[in-house]
Amino acid sequence: MFRGLIPFSNGSRDVENFFEKMFEDHFGFPTLSTGMKVDIKENEKEYILEAEIPGANKEQIHIDYQNNYLTISVENINEVKEERENYIRRERKVGKSSRSFYIENIQHDNIFAKYENGILKVVLPKDENHRKRKRIEIQ
Template identity: 50%
Template sequence: MFGIVPFRNHKLQERGSLFDIENMFNSLFNDSFIGFTGGNPIRADIKENDKEFIVEAEIPGVTKEDIKLDLRDDTLTIAVEQNQESNEERDNYIRKERRYGSFSRSFYVENVKNEDVSAKYENGILTIVLPKSETKKVKNRIEIQ
C-alpha cells in the first residue's frame, strides 16, 4: 500500500502593514525564477507492479548532494536543502542572488524491503525503486469469546 503523508509548507508573512506591497513584489520576482511556483515543490508519480513500487519525483535545479532520502517506520521522506548562489552581469549592473531553503515530501509505504531500496537522480528526476516484501497477513476480524 502506498499513501501520501500530509505536508504543509507555510510561509510566515506580515499582514496589514506596509510590508504587504514589498512582500508581493518579492514573491513576484523571487519565486518565479526558482522553478518552484506555489504548491508542493516535489511532484511525484508512483507506479506499482508485482515486484516493486517506483517513485519518480521531479526535483529540478538541485544536485544529488542536496537530496536526502529516509525510509523509516513505513514512511519514505524526500528532503531537499538548497544553498544556491547565482551571479549575473549585464551592461552596467551586477545582480547577485542567493537562495537558501528546504522542503520535503513524505509517503506512507508498507511491505517494502528496506535493505534493497535504490535511488538514482538524473536530469532533474529522482527515481526510487522500492522492492516489495512478503505481504503480512493481518487479522481484521476478532472472535468474541
C-alpha cells in the first residue's frame, strides 16, 4: 500500500497549473508547467522516484533528507542574455525549483541517486525492521 511518499508542492503552483491547463497562448501552443515532473514506483524492497530535470548538470541538483522529508532542489544558473531578441516564446528559465516528499520507514543511510539524460533516479530502500507489525496486548 502506497503511504510512504506524499508529495508537497507550493499551493500557488497548483492554482497556476490549473490555469495553465485551461488556457493556451495566442500562438496555439499549450503553456508548459515549469514544475518538476516526478514518477514514484514501489516494490517490496524500495521506493523508486524518477524526476525530469532536463538541462541541468548534477552539480546543480541537491537532494536532502531531513525529518522524514526528501527534498530535491535544482538551481539552474545558466547565463541568459537579456538582449532584445525576436522571441515569440521563451520558456527556458533561470532560477530555483524544488519538490519535497514525506517518506517514512526507509533506510536513510542507503538512499542512492543517479542523474542521467535529464532524469534523476532516487532509490529509497524500505526499512524492513520498522515495517514489522506488533500486536499489543491490552491488560
